[in-house]
Amino acid sequence: MTDNPYAPPENDEAPADLEGAGGGGFHAEQVGDDLAIDKTATFPKVCLKCGSKDVTSFQDHLFQYNPPYVFILIFLCWLPGLIAMMILRKTAKMVIPLCSTCDAGWRSAKVTMVVAIVALIGCLVVSYLLQDPLLMVLGFVVGFAIFLGLVLLKVNPAMLRARKIDDSRVTIIGIHPDAARVILKRSR
Ligand SMILES: [Zn+2]
Numbered sequence: 001m002t003d004n005p006y007a008p009p010e011n012d013e014a015p016a017d018l019e020g021a022g023g024g025g026f027h028a029e030q031v032g033d034d035l036a037i038d039k040t041a042t043f044p045k046v047c048l049k050c051g052s053k054d055v056t057s058f059q060d061h062l063f064q065y066n067p068p069y070v071f072i073l074i075f076l077c078w079l080p081g082l083i084a085m086m087i088l089r090k091t092a093k094m095v096i097p098l099c100s101t102c103d104a105g106w107r108s109a110k111v112t113m114v115v116a117i118v119a120l121i122g123c124l125v126v127s128y129l130l131q132d133p134l135l136m137v138l139g140f141v142v143g144f145a146i147f148l149g150l151v152l153l154k155v156n157p158a159m160l161r162a163r164k165i166d167d168s169r170v171t172i173i174g175i176h177p178d179a180a181r182v183i184l185k186r187s188r
Pocket residue numbers: 047048049050051052098099100101102103
């Protein structure tokens with residue numbers, strides 16, 4: 001140790017790992033096809049959707065998880081169900097590194113998600129206003145069909161989502177295997 005307070009901090013490791021682990025390290029592990037990782041983790045600089053090292057953007061993303069029975073509640077009675085969803089959901093805010101192609105896909109998936117929600121609410125509201133039991137059921141079915149179709153076919157493939165969130169970790173669906181390998185290598 002030197003007495004010079006202006007001396008650079010001593011460091012055994014190469015200082016160049018800034019673009020890598022960041023955030024002071026994290027723990028990650030493979031769970032089936034998914035990746036469980038600390039909520040506080042900073043991802044290494046690799047596109048999480050295709051595994052490319054050519055990362056051009058970082059998307060702030062709020063992972064959300066709801067207990068499955070909330071969806072049954074929404075199905076039975078959608079308004080209390082939606083309120084329960086707001087209260088019971090767990091979240092994890094993370095920064096997602098992406099290449100330019102996957103970033104474009106991510107952005108358009110976000111727009112599609114908004115369209116899907118508007119379509120769902122629109123169908124529910126319109127069918128409710130029509131006051132006809134048959135049309136209400138029809139509106140309900142059509143609204144959910146449009147919503148699920150858009151989410152499953154357009155949104156999910158382009159984004160990441162949480163299979164599970166607890167107080168410290170989030171289990172993420174949809175990380176490319178090459179990116180998962182890089183993340184696991186950085187895990188402590
Ligand atoms: Zn990519």
